[in-house]
Amino acid sequence: xxxxxxxxxxxxxxxISECPVEAISEGDIYSIDPDICTDCGTCADVCPSEAIxxx
Ligand code: SF4
Numbered sequence: 001x002x003x004x005x006x007x008x009x010x011x012x013x014x015x016i017s018e019c020p021v022e023a024i025s026e027g028d029i030y031s032i033d034p035d036i037c038t039d040c041g042t043c044a045d046v047c048p049s050e051a052i053x054x055x
Contacts, residue, residue, distance in 0.1 A: 001055055002034035003044055008051035015043035015052065 002023075005015075009029040016024045023036035024043060032043070034055070044052040 001039050002037035003032055003039065003041065003052050004034075004055045005030050005032055005043075005047075006051050006053065008049045009047075010049050010051075012048060014046050014048060018042050018046050 007029060011026070011028060011030060013026070015030065016026065019042065020040065021036050021038055023033045025031050025033065032052075039054070041054075
């Protein structure tokens with residue numbers, strides 16, 4: 001399992017520096033590499049748009 005960023009992402013960048021395994025990539029909507037994500041939930045806690053949820 002991995003966390004997923006949905007279309008509510010405003011590309012604010014809050015999550016990217018919080019991920020301990022650098023699984024998050026920048027973009028119009030940020031994305032999480034499911035092969036790297038360890039399901040820790042840190043990014044979901046910091047997202048101001050609540051755009052990050054467990055898949
Ligand atoms: Fe990174 Fe944790 Fe978010 Fe997965 S759940 S992308 S490991 S911060």
